[in-house]
Amino acid sequence: MLSVESINTFYDRSHILHDVSFEAGGDEVVALLGRNGVGKTTTMKSVMGLTPPRSGRITFEGEDITGNRSDDIANRGIGYVPQNRGMFPNLTVHENLRMGLGTAPRQESRFEAVYDRFPRVEERLNQRAGTLSGGEQQMVAMARALVRDPKLVLMDEPTEGLMPALIPEIADITQNIADAGYAIVLVEQNVDLVLDIADRVYLMDNGRIQEHATPDQLRESEEILERYLGVQ
Numbered sequence: 091m092l093s094v095e096s097i098n099t100f101y102d103r104s105h106i107l108h109d110v111s112f113e114a115g116g117d118e119v120v121a122l123l124g125r126n127g128v129g130k131t132t133t134m135k136s137v138m139g140l141t142p143p144r145s146g147r148i149t150f151e152g153e154d155i156t157g158n159r160s161d162d163i164a165n166r167g168i169g170y171v172p173q174n175r176g177m178f179p180n181l182t183v184h185e186n187l188r189m190g191l192g193t194a195p196r197q198e199s200r201f202e203a204v205y206d207r208f209p210r211v212e213e214r215l216n217q218r219a220g221t222l223s224g225g226e227q228q229m230v231a232m233a234r235a236l237v238r239d240p241k242l243v244l245m246d247e248p249t250e251g252l253m254p255a256l257i258p259e260i261a262d263i264t265q266n267i268a269d270a271g272y273a274i275v276l277v278e279q280n281v282d283l284v285l286d287i288a289d290r291v292y293l294m295d296n297g298r299i300q301e302h303a304t305p306d307q308l309r310e311s312e313e314i315l316e317r318y319l320g321v322q
């Protein structure tokens with residue numbers, strides 16, 4: 091479904107991503123793990139066309155999308171839940187959800203489907219997004235990605251900054267989205283969540299993908315997690 095082939099991404103003259111390659115298949119949850127600043131968000135933004143790579147190739151469903159506008163990439167079926175949620179705090183929840191449509195045609199059935207999945211979002215449609223709790227804002231950010239009817243959803247650190255008590259709920263929602271048949275590329279620093287949900291894990295360091303493993307392999311090799319995350 092998504093294939094990232096040896097991309098190199100820069101901010102001005104800083105070379106951030108070095109020959110990054112990975113794939114995400116039709117109904118997989120693929121995770122990118124790595125410490126702060128290794129290039130996880132830049133990888134997501136490169137796929138979305140927000141920081142287009144200077145070289146390499148990105149294909150989605152067999153079509154080359156490298157260098158396409160992000161709105162076009164979203165219309166093709168890639169949803170994006172950005173790190174820090176990207177809420178418009180002074181807009182209502184409903185207005186935030188509508189922003190998720192971009193130039194896609196509005197389909198009422200999509201909104202209804204999303205409300206079914208996120209009843210707490212529906213309860214708060216007329217509330218300003220900035221007044222929601224962190225967990226609720228994360229749900230709005232996920233709902234906003236889903237109203238456009240993506241096939242693949244990129245999620246950048248959905249549990250970041252949340253109270254520990256809320257993390258299982260966000261994990262359940264992520265698992266439910268995966269079970270509903272969406273492909274997911276998940277960036278997370280919560281290793282337990284990743285090992286529970288992901289089918290495959292790519293480990294990043296210094297703007298490079300260094301290793302590729304299954305959750306079972308990582309559970310058995312604390313050494314790998316220690317090397318790339320400094321945990322356990």
Ligand SMILES: Nc1ncnc2c1ncn2[C@@H]1O[C@H](COP(=O)(O)OP(=O)(O)OP(=O)(O)O)[C@@H](O)[C@H]1O
Pocket residue numbers: 101104106124125126127128129130131132133173
């Ligand atoms: N807009 C920018 N301009 C210049 N450099 C940037 C910009 N955004 C990120 N960087 C740099 O690019 C590198 C990778 O950043 P990135 O945000 O992709 O990391 P990350 O793995 O997502 O980190 P975190 O876990 O903290 O979210 C870092 O060195 C960062 O300082």
Ligand SMILES: [Mg+2]
Pocket residue numbers: 130131132173246
């Ligand atoms: Mg990041």
